[in-house]
Amino acid sequence: MNEKILITGGCGFIGSNFIRSLLNHRQNISIINLDVLTYAGNIDNLRDVRKDKRYRFVRGDITNGLVVGRLLKKGVDAIVNFAAESHVDRSLYNPAVFLKTNILGTQCLLESAIKYKIPRFIQISTDEVYGSLGPKEPAFTENHPLQPSSPYSASKAAADLLVKAYETTFGYKAIIVRSSNNYGPYQFPEKVIPLFITNAFENKSLPLYGDGKNVRDWLYVEDNCAAIDLVLRKGQPGEIYNIGGQCEKMNLEITGTILNKLGKPESLIQYVKDRPGHDRRYALNISKIKRELGWQPKYKFEEGLRKTIQWYLENRDWWQRIKTGEYLKFCRRHYGK
Numbered sequence: 001m002n003e004k005i006l007i008t009g010g011c012g013f014i015g016s017n018f019i020r021s022l023l024n025h026r027q028n029i030s031i032i033n034l035d036v037l038t039y040a041g042n043i044d045n046l047r048d049v050r051k052d053k054r055y056r057f058v059r060g061d062i063t064n065g066l067v068v069g070r071l072l073k074k075g076v077d078a079i080v081n082f083a084a085e086s087h088v089d090r091s092l093y094n095p096a097v098f099l100k101t102n103i104l105g106t107q108c109l110l111e112s113a114i115k116y117k118i119p120r121f122i123q124i125s126t127d128e129v130y131g132s133l134g135p136k137e138p139a140f141t142e143n144h145p146l147q148p149s150s151p152y153s154a155s156k157a158a159a160d161l162l163v164k165a166y167e168t169t170f171g172y173k174a175i176i177v178r179s180s181n182n183y184g185p186y187q188f189p190e191k192v193i194p195l196f197i198t199n200a201f202e203n204k205s206l207p208l209y210g211d212g213k214n215v216r217d218w219l220y221v222e223d224n225c226a227a228i229d230l231v232l233r234k235g236q237p238g239e240i241y242n243i244g245g246q247c248e249k250m251n252l253e254i255t256g257t258i259l260n261k262l263g264k265p266e267s268l269i270q271y272v273k274d275r276p277g278h279d280r281r282y283a284l285n286i287s288k289i290k291r292e293l294g295w296q297p298k299y300k301f302e303e304g305l306r307k308t309i310q311w312y313l314e315n316r317d318w319w320q321r322i323k324t325g326e327y328l329k330f331c332r333r334h335y336g337k
């Protein structure tokens, strides 16, 4: 049977990898990609699949009920909501757009999903909703309280709470997935790994926040896409699944590894003023998805990083266009970097 899926935010980093992966792995599928194309959305991220008959792009905003309703009323089997403002630093300076897209956008999708009786809804959330861990605390489980620190993570937590409220109030059982920090091809070079790889290529400094000892749990994007596809097919309605890389690393270590792999000197590291409210450590307990759906990450960090570096090396045009444009102006305005 042909499955029809509405994917939002499919021109961003994870969404574009997910669409490519679905088209590669599933025959009987048709995908509508609804994306408004913010600074982070790039239609070229899916240039290779644009002629595939199973794929259709619609430019539009998830906060616009008319647009969403028009797409859903013809009937879809599932919604996967990636669309979001996703960068913590930006949320510190322009929170309003985060609240609009991440909260009101999710609410608009939920309303329409109920109205048009869409059987499945996957809300793409983040480990950042849990807040920060101390060095010895156990990794976050799905039952950990939500204690977000930034406007970004607060907006994602609010969306998660809306999902649960719509379940309690209207009986609509969406699924939430919370993944840890992703890395891989097509990641916008404002996030630390692509920023540092591309800066190092160009012999520019690598601005490390604070003491560089903050810890993130790194997940290669292909592993995340495989997990989300599994949840889409087999996840239990109303459940929450953590998707983590089981790969905790300090920023300083990541930075050293990138420089080492590129044969660049450590003198490129520049310690800069810390991000306000900077979460110290994230780590996800993934026992639930392992036990219930049989997923675990396949990529070791070494391998994922090697593939990522290779991609940025082979796609200079893609990131150079971005870095000489809007993003650079933003960074200069706010960080002087």
Ligand code: NAD
Binding pocket: 008, 009, 010, 011, 012, 013, 014, 015, 034, 035, 036, 037, 038, 039, 040, 041, 042, 060, 061, 062, 063, 081, 082, 083, 084, 085, 086, 087, 101, 105, 124, 125, 126, 127, 156, 178, 179, 180, 181, 182, 183, 188
């Ligand atoms: P991204 O910033 O690369 O892409 C976001 C996409 O959403 C862009 O294509 C953008 O144009 C689109 N978009 C933004 N506002 C929209 C709107 N109002 N209507 C329609 N489209 C809109 O983000 P990403 O890194 O691919 O993250 C995707 C999702 O995964 C987000 O929900 C994010 O919170 C979550 N997440 C990301 C990570 C990570 O490490 N990148 C980790 C955990 C969770």
Ligand code: TYD
Binding pocket: 087, 088, 089, 181, 190, 191, 192, 193, 195, 207, 208, 209, 214, 215, 216, 251, 275
């Ligand atoms: P980032 O990629 O922005 O993801 P998140 O804040 O959502 O985890 O940052 C990852 C880590 O890298 C985080 O601890 C902040 C740090 N960082 C830097 O040290 N320098 C930078 O220029 C950036 C963008 C991030």
